[in-house]
Amino acid sequence: MSPKCATNMFRFCLYRIGQFFVNILPLRLSYFLAERLADCHYYFSFRDRRAVAANLKNILGGSPRNAALGREVFRNFGRYLVEFFAMKRIMNDTYLQEHVTIESDKPLKDAARRGCGAILLSAHLGSWEMGGVLVSRLGYPLTVVALPHNHRLINDFFNRQREYFGNTIVTTASAVRECTKALKANKLVALVADRDFSGSGVLMPFFGHRVRLPVGAALFSLRQGAPIIPTFFTRRDRYNFNLSFQEPIYPECVSAVENEDEKVHQLMDRYIKIFEDKIREMPGQWLMFRDFTQQ
Numbered sequence: 001m002s003p004k005c006a007t008n009m010f011r012f013c014l015y016r017i018g019q020f021f022v023n024i025l026p027l028r029l030s031y032f033l034a035e036r037l038a039d040c041h042y043y044f045s046f047r048d049r050r051a052v053a054a055n056l057k058n059i060l061g062g063s064p065r066n067a068a069l070g071r072e073v074f075r076n077f078g079r080y081l082v083e084f085f086a087m088k089r090i091m092n093d094t095y096l097q098e099h100v101t102i103e104s105d106k107p108l109k110d111a112a113r114r115g116c117g118a119i120l121l122s123a124h125l126g127s128w129e130m131g132g133v134l135v136s137r138l139g140y141p142l143t144v145v146a147l148p149h150n151h152r153l154i155n156d157f158f159n160r161q162r163e164y165f166g167n168t169i170v171t172t173a174s175a176v177r178e179c180t181k182a183l184k185a186n187k188l189v190a191l192v193a194d195r196d197f198s199g200s201g202v203l204m205p206f207f208g209h210r211v212r213l214p215v216g217a218a219l220f221s222l223r224q225g226a227p228i229i230p231t232f233f234t235r236r237d238r239y240n241f242n243l244s245f246q247e248p249i250y251p252e253c254v255s256a257v258e259n260e261d262e263k264v265h266q267l268m269d270r271y272i273k274i275f276e277d278k279i280r281e282m283p284g285q286w287l288m289f290r291d292f293t294q295q
Contacts, residue, residue, distance in 0.1 A: 008151035015157055019085040027086065031238070034078035042074040049074075054291045058207050059283050072284035076126075076235070080287060083130045088164055091133055100134065100241045107229045107245040108140055108188070116225040117183035118248070121217050122232060123194035123275050124287045127241065131233025132190050133165045134243055141166040142190040143182040145175045145216070147197050172198060175216065183224040190231075191217050194275055195288065204268050207276060209293045218267040221251045222260065228267065230274045234285055246274055 022030045042049055052073050056066045063069075083090070111118035120135065120142065122128050132144055144162060148171045149155040159169045167190075170178040179189045193214050201212040221228050227248035234242055249270050254263040279286045 005151075008154060012151065012153045012157065015085075015154065018081065022082050022085040023089050027082070027090065028239070030082045030086070031079055034082045035075045038074040038078035039071070041078075042071050048289045051289055051291045054293070055286070055288055056283055058209065058293060059280055059286075069284045073287060076285050077287050077289075079235075079238070080127050080129070083127045084161060087130060087133055087161055091130075091137060091165060096134070096137075099239060100243060101236070102134075102138070103242065103244045105138065105140075105245060107227075107248050111188075111227050111229065111248060112186060114225075114227070115186050116227075117186050118188050119183075119217050119220055119226050119228045120188055120190045120231040120245075121193050121228050121271055122190070122230070123279065124192060125194075125232055125278060125282070126234035126285045128192060128233055129162065130241075131231065131243055132162065132167060134233065135188070135190070135231070136165045136167045140188050141168070142188050143168045143170060143178060144190045145170055145172060145179065145192075147172055179216075179220055180224060183220060183226045189220065189226075193217050193271070194279075194286075195290075195292070202264070202268070204265070204272055206272055206292065207279075211292055213268065213272065215264055215268070217271070218264040221249070221267060222254075222263055225251055227251070228271055230271055230278075232278055234278075234282055 021033075025033075049070065052070050053066065056063075056069055060066060108118065122131065132142055136142055144167050146159070146162065146169050149158065162169050168178075182189050191214070193216075196212045196214045198214065199212075201214045203210045204213050206213065217228055220226060227250045229248045230246035232242075232244050234244070236242055249267065251267065253270070254266040257263050257266060
């Protein structure tokens with residue numbers, strides 16, 4: 001077995017062990033243990049701590065809050081994993097009524113009346129995986145584009161969690177075909193767009209830097225006539241959440257521009273500004289462990 005394969009098998013075993021304990025322990029005890037492990041991650045992973053510190057400095061400048069927020073990023077990642085592992089257990093009506101505030105789904109209903117589907121666009125903010133599952137439970141099953149893991153067992157493990165409540169997971173390789181098909185059928189597509197994994201994104205202003213960001217959402221919107229709805233599932237506090245749908249961004253807003261590349265840039269500029277505002281509002285929930293200016 002190669003070192004890389006051995007590392008992936010070790011990670012897979014850790015995920016399964018984490019899932020096992022999260023589903024037999026009281027949820028708040030799972031949170032407590034995950035936060036302590038996150039503290040170890042914070043202290044011993046210099047590379048991740050340095051990347052998070054650089055991101056916070058780019059977002060907030062030299063704020064004295066940065067050190068505390070840096071640790072909170074790591075703890076929120078631990079909480080995010082607890083929620084991801086426990087989704088099948090906690091995604092019930094009682095939990096949702098007690099812990100989740102859902103803002104109006106009017107943007108989704110308005111999009112459905114147009115007949116072109118819609119693109120729910122989010123960032124690595126809050127507990128976005130849980131948000132995607134919740135949208136499905138509300139009666140809006142999603143076609144979700146997810147970066148495949150190169151280890152089959154890990155990939156299957158994550159996708160089983162994501163698909164349990166009715167979402168369809170598609171890879172980046174099949175995203176164009178599957179998302180186009182979903183939008184033509186007046187369905188919802190979900191994408192995360194604050195980091196470019198493919199290397200084919202475009203350079204856009206993001207927190208004062210030229211950063212390569214994925215272009216898929218803007219292209220789908222322009223070519224299929226589907227509105228982009230920025231969507232966020234974020235923490236109100238340690239245990240409670242908000243699901244919010246922002247006002248749709250319609251492709252007609254750039255209809256006066258003839259060049260498609262320019263239309264793409266204008267659409268992206270609109271939702272990037274929304275991302276910036278949301279991340280500045282809750283920087284401790286942006287789970288980005290690479291210096292975003294170095295992507």
